[in-house]
Amino acid sequence: MGGQACVLYGAAEFSRDTDIVVVADADNLRRLQAAVNELQAESIAVPPFERRFLEAGHAVHFRCRLPEADGFRLDVMSKVRGLPDFDTLWSRRSTLETADETIDVLSLPDLVTAKKTQQDKDWPMITRLVEAHYAQHAQASEDVMVDFWLRELRSPPILIEVAGSAPQVCQRLKPVRPLLEHAAAGSEALLATALRAEEDVEREADRHYWAPLKRELEQLRRDRPRLTPKPPPA
Amino acid sequence: MIDIRSLVGDEWAEWYAMTPAQRLEESSKLWQTYLELGGSLDPEPDPQSPFYDPEEWRALAADGRAGVRLVRRGGI
Numbered sequence: 520m521g522g523q524a525c526v527l528y529g530a531a532e533f534s535r536d537t538d539i540v541v542v543a544d545a546d547n548l549r550r551l552q553a554a555v556n557e558l559q560a561e562s563i564a565v566p567p568f569e570r571r572f573l574e575a576g577h578a579v580h581f582r583c584r585l586p587e588a589d590g591f592r593l594d595v596m597s598k599v600r601g602l603p604d605f606d607t608l609w610s611r612r613s614t615l616e617t618a619d620e621t622i623d624v625l626s627l628p629d630l631v632t633a634k635k636t637q638q639d640k641d642w643p644m645i646t647r648l649v650e651a652h653y654a655q656h657a658q659a660s661e662d663v664m665v666d667f668w669l670r671e672l673r674s675p676p677i678l679i680e681v682a683g684s685a686p687q688v689c690q691r692l693k694p695v696r697p698l699l700e701h702a703a704a705g706s707e708a709l710l711a712t713a714l715r716a717e718e719d720v721e722r723e724a725d726r727h728y729w730a731p732l733k734r735e736l737e738q739l740r741r742d743r744p745r746l747t748p749k750p751p752p753a
Numbered sequence: 754m755i756d757i758r759s760l761v762g763d764e765w766a767e768w769y770a771m772t773p774a775q776r777l778e779e780s781s782k783l784w785q786t787y788l789e790l791g792g793s794l795d796p797e798p799d800p801q802s803p804f805y806d807p808e809e810w811r812a813l814a815a816d817g818r819a820g821v822r823l824v825r826r827g828g829i
Contacts, residue, residue, distance in 0.1 A: 526780045527773040533783070535796050564806060578804060590794040594804075617774040638801040647765075654757040654769040680755045729803040740806060 520599070520633060524624040527615050529651025530644050536592035540625070542605045543573040543597035551595065559584035560593060565739035573597040576732055600728045601632045627652060631671050637725040642718055646673040653677055662688070670696060673718075675710045678702045 522534020541551055548570055555568070560581035566572035568579045574597065581593040602608060611626040625633060631648055634641040649671045656664050665685045669692050672678040682689040682702035693699045698713035758766040768776065799805055 523777075523780075526776050529769050529771075529776065531768060531776075531780075533787075535794050564804070580804070592794060592796065615773045617777055637803075638799065640799070640801075650757075650761065651769040654761075654766070657754060657757075674760070676760060677755055733803055736804075736806075740808070 520625045520630065524630050525644055525648060527622065527624055528627055528630065528648050529655065530647035532644060536594050538594045538596070540596050540599060540605060540608065543570050545570070555581060558588055558593070565736055565743060577736070599633045600725060601635060602629055628667055628671070635721040635725065637722045637729070645671070650674050650677065666692070669699060673714055675707045675714070678710060679705050679707065
């Protein structure tokens with residue numbers, strides 16, 4: 520659901536970890552523990568690998584020690600702000616095939632939602648993801664794609680073009696995305712300002728979502744056992 | 754219809770036009786180069802991340818491996 524998914528869809532992120540979303544039930548966590556053991560992975564930060572933390576919305580962080588994956592980081596979550604439960608995500612997933620493997624990733628709309636965070640790095644990624652989708656499908660677009668573009672595009676010139684080519688859909692979506700007013704009017708400057716305001720609202724919502732979780736993480740850090748330096752030899 | 758190439762430039766337009774498998778392959782090559790240069794798998798410190806822990810990052814940085822960070826900037 521992270522950087523690798525972005526690359527597959529057409530953005531570019533040099534991600535150094537793999538983010539996965541899992542069902543946090545007892546059976547599945549046993550299977551995940553077995554996979555973690557196989558990767559010789561160790562939990563490297565708070566919170567510990569426990570169901571209650573995943574259910575609360577935390578991520579659990581591992582580092583692999585298996586020689587073939589030595590040093591590789593794995594981040595596991597079971598809840599993502601703005602996204603539905605795992606079963607719904609799974610039913611909407613994309614499956615991509617390469618010569619060697621089959622990869623299941625979040626659907627593009629779900630990935631875009633997951634990227635609406637407080638972090639600077641995620642917003643250009645959203646722009647690229649939706650732009651790439653438009654570039655790949657503009658010649659033979661379907662209604663569902665036009666709907667997605669009008670909801671999620673962050674490139675003013677393209678948004679103006681799509682709004683102009685689908686005025687009825689644009690009109691229908693204005694209540695859920697008021698900045699489409701500027702797209703329909705062809706005002707690139709007003710649209711850019713409104714996009715920034717829209718981003719600010721999402722960033723604030725993400726900060727608000729994470730505030731109690733961050734407090735919990737800080738408490739866990741304070742409570743974790745400390746490594747104390749060995750006393751110098753007498 | 755808008756010309757994507759004129760909007761995003763040749764490099765991005767070519768990237769968008771690749772298949773997912775092609776992008777994965779190109780990304781893997783970049784990874785290989787990065788690791789051969791001694792790049793670390795530790796994430797860059799990101800104080801905006803809800804998971805950011807300065808203490809954890811300092812501990813991880815102690816392995817002495819490169820994160821391929823800018824050490825000299827030419828021009829500007």
